[in-house]
Amino acid sequence: MSNYKNLLEDLDDGILTISINRPEKLNALNSLTLSELKTSIEKAYDENAVSGIIITGASNKAFVAGADISELAALNDMNSRKFSERGQEIFALIENCHKPIIAVINGYALGGGCELAMACHIRIGTENAFFGQPEVSLGILPGFGGTQRLTHIVGKGKALELMMTGEMIGAEEALSVRLVNHLVATKEDGIEKAKEILNKILKNAPLSYGMVVNCVNTAYSNIEDGYQIEANSFASCCKSEDFKEGTAAFLEKRKPVFKGE
Numbered sequence: 164m165s166n167y168k169n170l171l172e173d174l175d176d177g178i179l180t181i182s183i184n185r186p187e188k189l190n191a192l193n194s195l196t197l198s199e200l201k202t203s204i205e206k207a208y209d210e211n212a213v214s215g216i217i218i219t220g221a222s223n224k225a226f227v228a229g230a231d232i233s234e235l236a237a238l239n240d241m242n243s244r245k246f247s248e249r250g251q252e253i254f255a256l257i258e259n260c261h262k263p264i265i266a267v268i269n270g271y272a273l274g275g276g277c278e279l280a281m282a283c284h285i286r287i288g289t290e291n292a293f294f295g296q297p298e299v300s301l302g303i304l305p306g307f308g309g310t311q312r313l314t315h316i317v318g319k320g321k322a323l324e325l326m327m328t329g330e331m332i333g334a335e336e337a338l339s340v341r342l343v344n345h346l347v348a349t350k351e352d353g354i355e356k357a358k359e360i361l362n363k364i365l366k367n368a369p370l371s372y373g374m375v376v377n378c379v380n381t382a383y384s385n386i387e388d389g390y391q392i393e394a395n396s397f398a399s400c401c402k403s404e405d406f407k408e409g410t411a412a413f414l415e416k417r418k419p420v421f422k423g424e
């Protein structure tokens with residue numbers, strides 16, 4: 164595991180927990196924190212010892228309270244597009260990861276924090292979580308993919324309400340609009356729930372659930388034909404050793420041993 168200034172990493176039984184760790188600034192994403200997050204996720208892509216990932220906030224007050232507003236204040240005509248595209252790129256890396264990534268949202272998830280949570284495959288919120296896209300109150304709009312992902316997740320009407328008012332919603336409402344999959348009492352409960360879900364996923368064939376991520380993401384893309392991507396991915400799975408193993412194990416009434424090949 165690497166040494167980061169603003170991230171903590173813990174690898175336990177194949178599950179890497181990444182905690183955003185700038186508690187004095189409610190874990191706001193400054194450029195160093197974004198770079199460290201990118202490096203951590205890129206390493207996890209290739210690291211065989213990592214099978215699944217949890218992203219959470221260090222401390223119990225915040226998941227991530229947004230992009231760092233002191234850095235936002237310096238954006239101008241020249242650098243603002245690059246800033247947005249860089250954030251989009253890092254969050255796309257999370258969204259498209261072939262290994263499962265679960266957000267445990269333990270407090271404020273605002274602006275870039277809500278966008279980070281939405282880039283993860285599955286979201287678990289704690290009772291003290293708050294969600295919102297307050298960018299309009301700063302004269303900007305969500306720039307790390309939030310306008311797209313929030314619309315996909317909660318639907319057009321609620322997405323417009325949240326992004327145009329900039330108001331926060333609590334954990335109960337987040338559950339009711341499906342912004343989180345599960346609601347738990349504490350961060351510890353959230354980590355336990357995340358590990359339970361990850362362990363269920365990790366019992367399955369890695370190529371298969373990795374391609375499910377790709378197919379589902381394509382369903383939300385206007386660029387590619389999701390049905391074609393699904394058919395291509397299905398055909399690729401059928402060529403794999405894990406496919407032979409999975410079907411054989413079922414027919415032989417035994418548990419499969421998947422190798423990710």
Ligand code: COA
Pocket residue numbers: 187188189191228229230231232233271273274275297298301
């Ligand atoms: N960027 C930079 N610093 C931030 C931050 C952000 N997004 N969110 C919080 N902080 C800092 C505060 O400036 C403060 O720093 P200081 O102690 O050096 O003054 C520290 O974190 C604690 O925040 P504070 O506002 O004192 O806590 P609070 O409990 O009173 O309020 C929030 C919590 C989340 C409601 C409030 O911090 C907030 O509105 N943050 C901005 C949220 C936002 O607009 N995010 C989207 C950015 S695009």
